[in-house]
Ligand code: AMP
């Protein structure tokens with residue numbers, strides 16, 4: 001999907017606002033959450049603007065599979081070798097604040 005220029009994560013993808021990036025390839029960017037709720041708190045986002053998990057379909061299967069395969073790699077590279085939590089908030093009742101699909105990766109002692 002084309003970038004939504006009102007979307008803060010699309011702006012990070014486009015390099016229009018800064019982020020503490022830890023990973024980037026053709027399909028994804030990962031960066032530190034600006035308001036970390038664990039010693040390690042990363043956000044992994046697909047570059048295309050997908051609003052939420054309620055907006056995915058079968059055309060996104062490969063992308064979503066890649067997202068999950070990346071999660072343990074990024075966790076390990078960023079100090080969460082002993083395990084981590086993953087979280088996707090979806091929709092208003094799911095506590096989603098930023099409407100660009102993202103996977104939280106939470107690690108470190110207080111992530112449990
Ligand atoms: P949610 O949509 O509730 O799953 O969470 C959105 C997350 O994005 C929150 O944990 C915010 O702290 C984080 N966040 C919002 N703006 C930024 C930003 N500019 N850079 C990094 N993280 C952000």
Ligand code: ZN
Nearest residue numbers: 007010049100
């Ligand atoms: Zn977006």
